[in-house]
Amino acid sequence: MTRGYGDQSNRTGIGSIFGGDYTLFGLLGAVLVVYLLYPFVTFFAGAQGHVSVGGFMRSEVVSAARYSLTTAPVSTALATVFGVPLAYFLSRAEFRGKLLVDSLVILPLILPPVVGGTMLLTGFGNFTPVGQFANSLGVTLTDSYIGIVFAQTFVASPFVVITSRAGFDSIEEYEKASRSLGKGPVETFARVSLPLSSGHILAGIALTFARSIGEFGATMMTAYNPHTMPTQIWVTFISRGVFATLPIVAMLVALGLIVVVGIRYSGKNIGVNG
Amino acid sequence: MIRLEGVTKTYAGFGLDVDLRFENEITAVIGPSGSGKSTLLGILSGHDTPDSGTVTLNGRQLDGVVPEERNIGMIFQRPTLFPHLSVRANIEYGAEIDDSEIHELCELLEIADLLETDRSPETLSGGEKRRVSVARAIVTAPDALLLDEPTTGLDEPIRRRLKYELRRVLTELDIPCIYVTHDQNEASVVADSVVVMRDGAVLQQGDYGEILESPRNEFVADFVGIENLIRGEIRQTGSGRTVVDIGGALVEPESPGVEGAGAPNTEVCVGIAPESMTVTANPRDDEERRTRGQDPGATGARTNRIECVVEQVIPERGAKTVFLECGLPKRLKAVSNADSTIEAGNEVVVEFDASDVVIV
Numbered sequence: 001m002t003r004g005y006g007d008q009s010n011r012t013g014i015g016s017i018f019g020g021d022y023t024l025f026g027l028l029g030a031v032l033v034v035y036l037l038y039p040f041v042t043f044f045a046g047a048q049g050h051v052s053v054g055g056f057m058r059s060e061v062v063s064a065a066r067y068s069l070t071t072a073p074v075s076t077a078l079a080t081v082f083g084v085p086l087a088y089f090l091s092r093a094e095f096r097g098k099l100l101v102d103s104l105v106i107l108p109l110i111l112p113p114v115v116g117g118t119m120l121l122t123g124f125g126n127f128t129p130v131g132q133f134a135n136s137l138g139v140t141l142t143d144s145y146i147g148i149v150f151a152q153t154f155v156a157s158p159f160v161v162i163t164s165r166a167g168f169d170s171i172e173e174y175e176k177a178s179r180s181l182g183k184g185p186v187e188t189f190a191r192v193s194l195p196l197s198s199g200h201i202l203a204g205i206a207l208t209f210a211r212s213i214g215e216f217g218a219t220m221m222t223a224y225n226p227h228t229m230p231t232q233i234w235v236t237f238i239s240r241g242v243f244a245t246l247p248i249v250a251m252l253v254a255l256g257l258i259v260v261v262g263i264r265y266s267g268k269n270i271g272v273n274g
Numbered sequence: 275m276i277r278l279e280g281v282t283k284t285y286a287g288f289g290l291d292v293d294l295r296f297e298n299e300i301t302a303v304i305g306p307s308g309s310g311k312s313t314l315l316g317i318l319s320g321h322d323t324p325d326s327g328t329v330t331l332n333g334r335q336l337d338g339v340v341p342e343e344r345n346i347g348m349i350f351q352r353p354t355l356f357p358h359l360s361v362r363a364n365i366e367y368g369a370e371i372d373d374s375e376i377h378e379l380c381e382l383l384e385i386a387d388l389l390e391t392d393r394s395p396e397t398l399s400g401g402e403k404r405r406v407s408v409a410r411a412i413v414t415a416p417d418a419l420l421l422d423e424p425t426t427g428l429d430e431p432i433r434r435r436l437k438y439e440l441r442r443v444l445t446e447l448d449i450p451c452i453y454v455t456h457d458q459n460e461a462s463v464v465a466d467s468v469v470v471m472r473d474g475a476v477l478q479q480g481d482y483g484e485i486l487e488s489p490r491n492e493f494v495a496d497f498v499g500i501e502n503l504i505r506g507e508i509r510q511t512g513s514g515r516t517v518v519d520i521g522g523a524l525v526e527p528e529s530p531g532v533e534g535a536g537a538p539n540t541e542v543c544v545g546i547a548p549e550s551m552t553v554t555a556n557p558r559d560d561e562e563r564r565t566r567g568q569d570p571g572a573t574g575a576r577t578n579r580i581e582c583v584v585e586q587v588i589p590e591r592g593a594k595t596v597f598l599e600c601g602l603p604k605r606l607k608a609v610s611n612a613d614s615t616i617e618a619g620n621e622v623v624v625e626f627d628a629s630d631v632v633i634v
Contacts, residue, residue: 173354176321179341180348181368181414195358 040253047246055247064232064248071148071228072212078149079157079208084201087164088193091172109158116154117221124150124222147223155218156211160204167200168193203263210259214252276318276418276450281327283313283474290314290324290474296418296450300441302461302482303454304497305471311454313474315420318452319348331417331450347411347419351426353403355395361388361406364395368414376413382443383409401432408443418450425460437463458498470494487632492543495634500545502606503634508540518544518633522601523580527631543634550630551608553584553596554623555616577625582606584620598624 055061090102108116124141125131134141141147174196178188194201216230227235229252233245276296283290290310303311316322318329320341329336336344355364365376380386383405388398395403404424411419424440425433441464444451455461461468462482469479470493478490482498489495492503506520518525525544582600587610594614598606608624610616 173350173352174356176319176341177348177350177354178356178367179321180319180344180346181410182342182345183368184340184342192356196356 043242043249047243047249050243050246055244056251058247060227060232060236061247064227064229065251067145067148067226068213068229071145071152072209075149075152075156075212076160076205076209078153079160079212080201080205083157083160083204083208084164087161087204088168088189090161091165091168105158105161107158108155109162113151113155113215113217113219114221115217117151117218120150120154120218120222142222143225144223145226148219148226148228151218151222152212152215155215156208159207159211160201163204163207164197164201167197170200171196206259206262210256213255275332276452277328277330278314278317279328279330281317281324281329283317283322283324285313288313288474290317292471292474292476294469294476294479296452297467298448298450299466300444300451300453300464301467301469302465303452303469303471304456304458304461305477306456306497308473309471310474311456311471312422314471315348315422315452315454318418319346319420320344345414345417347414347416349404349407349411349419349421349424351423353395353407355398355403355406355410357394357396359395360392361385361395361398362392364406365389365409365413367410371413379409379412382446383439385409399432400428401436404428404436405439408440412443412447416449418452419444419447421451421453423455424453425455440464462498468498470497486547489545489632489634492545492634495543495545495632499549500547500632500634502546502548502551502604503543504545504602504604505541505543508538508542511538518542520544521603525578525580525631526628527633528628545632545634546606546626546630548595548607548609550626551606552625553598553608553610553614553616554625555614555620577627578631580606580624582622582624584616584618584622586618587616598622600624 086105090098090105121142122128123130124134124147126135126140126142131141139146141150171193174192175188178192179185183191213228214230215228216234219228219231220234224231229248233248233252236245236248275298276294278292278294281290281292281294288308288310290313292310292314294314303314305311313322317324320336320339331344331346355361356367359367362376365380376389377386380389385402385405388402388406395406398406408424421440425436428436437460440453444453444464453461453464455464465482467480468482468485470477470485472493478485478494485494485498486500489498489500495503504520506518506525508516509519509524510517516527518527527544580600580602582598584596585599585605586597588595588597589612593612594610594616596608596610596614596616598608600606606624616622
């Protein structure tokens with residue numbers, strides 16, 4: 001049993017639950033924890049009979065892994081290169097329409113990814129002006145490597161923007177200190193803002209990467225082919241059943257765990273104390 | 275010297291409008307939250323831009339000059355030491371100076387031992403962090419120094435020591451040091467002069483003693499510690515005497531202090547600092563039981579006497595705060611010696627010199 005402040009052990013019943021003791025919260029939270037854990041247990045328990053090295057070496061699995069692992073870093077890099085400056089700008093600048101830009105950055109998180117994919121199709125599809133122009137240059141924007149990157153960047157980039165911005169928001173006074181000590185904005189950004197926000201930025205990059213590699217809804221619309229890992233899970237599930245998806249599911253879960261541990265580690269470096 | 279002429283800044287629900295002059299001394303800027311103290315520092319440091327007006331530092335106009343080119347040091351409420359740099363790297367961040375100079379400065383601030391190892395700022399105590407932030411700002415040889423409540427959040431003993439040390443170090447700099455605080459006691463210890471602000475305006479600027487003697491209004495009087503403020507009417511003036519009726523007692527301030535206060539029946543506000551009052555436990559044995567202050571008769575000063583009943587006694591550090599019911603519109607607050615035997619319910623006499631009565 002968890003304890004609140006001070007010794008509450010002599011309290012009983014309702015008094016114990018509401019009298020500074022966290023038991024009620026723990027019990028309610030436990031329901032969610034069990035719910036989150038349960039599918040992992042059932043899936044991996046049920047998939048035990050399907051474990052084989054050959055499963056990981058199947059051509060469609062290798063191909064999907066190759067596409068996911070080559071597109072997600074590119075999407076993450078694009079989101080970082082453009083997203084971190086945007087985060088800094090939104091953190092520091094005041095301008096007309098800021099609320100609109102703020103909302104736009106969050107929108108892909110709120111929208112169902114498939115809706116994002118639909119929007120992207122109307123902007124970059126083969127029959128749109130942009131798509132036709134790209135085609136004339138021999139570049140295909142949908143059902144291609146680029147189409148996957150478009151979908152991933154659209155859906156995942158808000159993570160790096162929002163997380164980085166939180167970092168920049170928390171260090172404004174340090175920047176002021178640096179400026180008052182005679183350092184210009186560029187030097188201040190390089191010597192103070194970036195190092196102090198690095199934990200937040202790295203966490204944002206990790207989340208963006210994880211979201212990119214797991215992207216399915218928007219990718220289905222913009223680039224069903226070539227199959228990424230999530231798309232391949234869907235295809236395999238339809239054709240061979242749920243446990244046949246084990247190799248790709250296991251890889252994605254492992255990647256997810258690595259990202260979670262990475263964020264936890266970088267989180268330790270985020271704290272900026274007075 | 276810093277001058278602000280016609281400087282204004284408007285935010286939603288707040289407007290700053292000041293004309294100020296800061297000499298090469300320590301000036302405390304005091305006022306409640308939202309009075310514009312931090313905005314003033316923002317404008318001086320260049321982190322905020324005024325809507326209108328000009329700021330000059332030693333004759334140099336600062337309009338449009340970015341913070342890094344102002345050479346104005348700033349010490350924030352939080353020490354803002356860069357956590358990814360060592361203590362030494364923090365101090366050297368703004369200027370590379372000789373090792374001997376750094377040591378000299380750090381010895382002045384009693385932080386020389388922190389330089390010896392590559393200590394991270396996160397391992398420092400609150401007081402050490404503040405000292406390092408002061409060293410970091412001073413090392414750049416600024417033309418002015420801004421301090422935004424630099425002792426906030428420190429434990430009382432550390433805070434007490436630091437403010438005396440700051441006074442010593444800042445005095446040596448011989449530049450305008452603008453010390454924002456909401457603590458009038460700290461202002462009186464650290465600063466040579468005081469600016470009292472409220473609602474974005476300067477209510478009064480001057481030597482602390484001057485403000486205590488003639489506060490411009492009740493707010494200023496209250497803020498500098500003249501807590502007993504009672505409205506009354508002038509009953510008698512002329513022939514070297516002025517008497518004010520404060521609704522239950524007659525008070526006699528020193529006449530020069532009330533020159534221009536007005537003719538009989540003029541409404542005035544009388545102010546007496548709690549520390550100026552002497553509380554005598556037994557009205558019938560005043561010489562023996564006097565708990566504080568000198569015999570006013572000995573100096574020839576006029577003494578006011580009001581009979582009161584003690585309502586509450588609160589022991590504080592080195593003294594007792596005594597609240598008194600004296601039949602006046604407001605209860606009085608006085609300060610008595612820590613060893614005073616006064617208790618709630620005692621009948622007492624409160625005495626204060628005419629020279630300690632201010633007319634606001």
